[in-house]
Amino acid sequence: MTRESESGLPIEPVYGPDALTDWDAAEKLGEPGKYPFTRGVYPSMYTGRPWTMRQYAGFGTATESNARYKQLIANGTMGLSVAFDLPTQMGHDSDAPIASGEVGKVGVAIDSIDDMRVLFGGIPLDKVSTSMTINAPASLLLLLYQLVAEEQGVSADKLTGTIQNDVLKEYIARGTYIFPPKPSLRLIADIFKYCKAEIPKWNTISISGYHMAEAGASPAQEIAFTLADGIEYVRTAVAAGMDVDDFAPRLSFFFVARTTILEEVAKFRAARRIWARVMKEEFGAKNPKSLMLRFHTQTAGVQLTAQQPEVNLVRVAVQGLGAVLGGTQSLHTNSFDEAIALPTDKSARLALRTQQVLAYETDVTATVDPFAGSYVVERMTDDVEAAALELMGKVEDLGGAVNAIEHGFQKSEIERSAYRIAQETDSGERVVVGVNRFQLDEEEPYEPLRVDPAIEAQQADRLARLRAERDQGAVDSALAALKKAAEGEDNVLYPMKDALRARATVGEVCNALREVWGTYVPSDAF
Numbered sequence: 001m002t003r004e005s006e007s008g009l010p011i012e013p014v015y016g017p018d019a020l021t022d023w024d025a026a027e028k029l030g031e032p033g034k035y036p037f038t039r040g041v042y043p044s045m046y047t048g049r050p051w052t053m054r055q056y057a058g059f060g061t062a063t064e065s066n067a068r069y070k071q072l073i074a075n076g077t078m079g080l081s082v083a084f085d086l087p088t089q090m091g092h093d094s095d096a097p098i099a100s101g102e103v104g105k106v107g108v109a110i111d112s113i114d115d116m117r118v119l120f121g122g123i124p125l126d127k128v129s130t131s132m133t134i135n136a137p138a139s140l141l142l143l144l145y146q147l148v149a150e151e152q153g154v155s156a157d158k159l160t161g162t163i164q165n166d167v168l169k170e171y172i173a174r175g176t177y178i179f180p181p182k183p184s185l186r187l188i189a190d191i192f193k194y195c196k197a198e199i200p201k202w203n204t205i206s207i208s209g210y211h212m213a214e215a216g217a218s219p220a221q222e223i224a225f226t227l228a229d230g231i232e233y234v235r236t237a238v239a240a241g242m243d244v245d246d247f248a249p250r251l252s253f254f255f256v257a258r259t260t261i262l263e264e265v266a267k268f269r270a271a272r273r274i275w276a277r278v279m280k281e282e283f284g285a286k287n288p289k290s291l292m293l294r295f296h297t298q299t300a301g302v303q304l305t306a307q308q309p310e311v312n313l314v315r316v317a318v319q320g321l322g323a324v325l326g327g328t329q330s331l332h333t334n335s336f337d338e339a340i341a342l343p344t345d346k347s348a349r350l351a352l353r354t355q356q357v358l359a360y361e362t363d364v365t366a367t368v369d370p371f372a373g374s375y376v377v378e379r380m381t382d383d384v385e386a387a388a389l390e391l392m393g394k395v396e397d398l399g400g401a402v403n404a405i406e407h408g409f410q411k412s413e414i415e416r417s418a419y420r421i422a423q424e425t426d427s428g429e430r431v432v433v434g435v436n437r438f439q440l441d442e443e444e445p446y447e448p449l450r451v452d453p454a455i456e457a458q459q460a461d462r463l464a465r466l467r468a469e470r471d472q473g474a475v476d477s478a479l480a481a482l483k484k485a486a487e488g489e490d491n492v493l494y495p496m497k498d499a500l501r502a503r504a505t506v507g508e509v510c511n512a513l514r515e516v517w518g519t520y521v522p523s524d525a526f
């Protein structure tokens, strides 16, 4: 009767005290808010403050996205989370030939400070924390945010938020990389240093397992490869001359929440414990904040179905519950129609309402880490931890995360797991309600939200106007200074900020860096 968990670990029909023989609560758990942080990073957790309800949103132009943010804020969202379109994520302007057909589709199109100003118009940046899902061009969007804040009269030390800035997982699972690993890591170290000096409350990176999970990674693979990436970033920053406690408190993480709640709770707890130990034992961090794995969670998009889409409301509620029981700091609950299209106003509101029900109508926020001491969850926490440590050891044996990426290790492990899931779904062994069981003879029609294709021409017009109006000499000399810094060792963010202030575009700044650093071409192993 033993079942296999998503990580391929056994789940017994019944657990009792013998599941925890040799299990020392003081060593494994400690107290909430204390090393090894198994029970959560804050002593009071949600009894002190609920998690941040942070709905990922953005589409079309800056004007449309700004309206959606204001609506989300009016509906009770507690933090913003910006989705950029693919051209922006790849460092191309909206009028670049390669951008054709993609402008404003999967997120908002941002070409320059002119767009960024509109995106945050009427939103006081000292009152809201903002996450930006941007990786290779993360430094540009952060600087644009700072420039808009300056225009609002908000100083950088008041800014709170996160840039995703996690290029390693782009090579593994997400795909929006630009530069090769070496300059990418150097840029990340420059960002850490810049934020330490200029924007001290900013979370400089969101080291993400979410996308690996969406690509098929098991829970153990998800945390193993994510923490291995984290180790690579820490090594990079230390090698660049930073003291670990100067940047580690501002590292953050991002995981998925699947419908398999027990293993997910175990996964979150195991990840916290592994990270605390790595930071303390391997890197000698002294500041307790350096040991705290703080994370955002998004419910598993890959588990949503286009068939009978309303069923997704139920899945998301279950997934969100798992994230909360696992002690997430920030949560995005997917909208029920996201397997079909971008969410409508109504479905986006329902997704947020799901979090509000969890926070204000259940009792799971009344006590910290409710699963502590549960035979099954403690056993699974230990098992997922052991499986993740084993995989992290394999990454180390290959010479660390970057070398393992170049061997294609993480990607092929994830693909194997994805194949297993697909086979189980096809054979019906893995039940997907509405897809391979409990289907309807006829699906009800659903009218999805569509992005107006005219916005591509609108963005091109805005760019033409910007190029005609700006001081081209100032842009050229700022871009030349940026290239010089990129060739040498000076922090590139300072000249980059000058260029963006002079209204250089996202594409122009990224092209300047492409000229110096080149672009990444995956090895044959991919």
Ligand SMILES: C[C@H](C(=O)O)C(=O)SCCNC(=O)CCNC(=O)[C@H](O)C(C)(C)COP(=O)(O)OP(=O)(O)OC[C@H]1O[C@@H](n2cnc3c(N)ncnc32)[C@H](O)[C@@H]1OP(=O)(O)O
Residues within 6 Å of the ligand: 042, 043, 044, 045, 046, 047, 048, 049, 052, 054, 056, 079, 081, 083, 129, 131, 133, 160, 161, 162, 164, 174, 201, 203, 206, 210, 211, 252, 253, 254, 294, 295, 296, 298, 329, 330
């Ligand atoms: C799929 C899609 C795609 O591929 O495109 C994506 O990637 S979407 C990806 C979207 N990604 C995201 O949305 C990432 C979001 N990430 C974040 O917001 C951050 O990185 C985070 C995970 C650290 C959460 O930050 P946050 O500001 O929301 O929450 P925090 O936990 O830091 O809490 C805010 C402040 O309140 C304090 N605080 C919170 N709770 C407590 C408590 N119980 N007791 C005492 N203090 C507390 C914290 O110390 C902190 O202050 P202080 O700072 O002073 O200590």
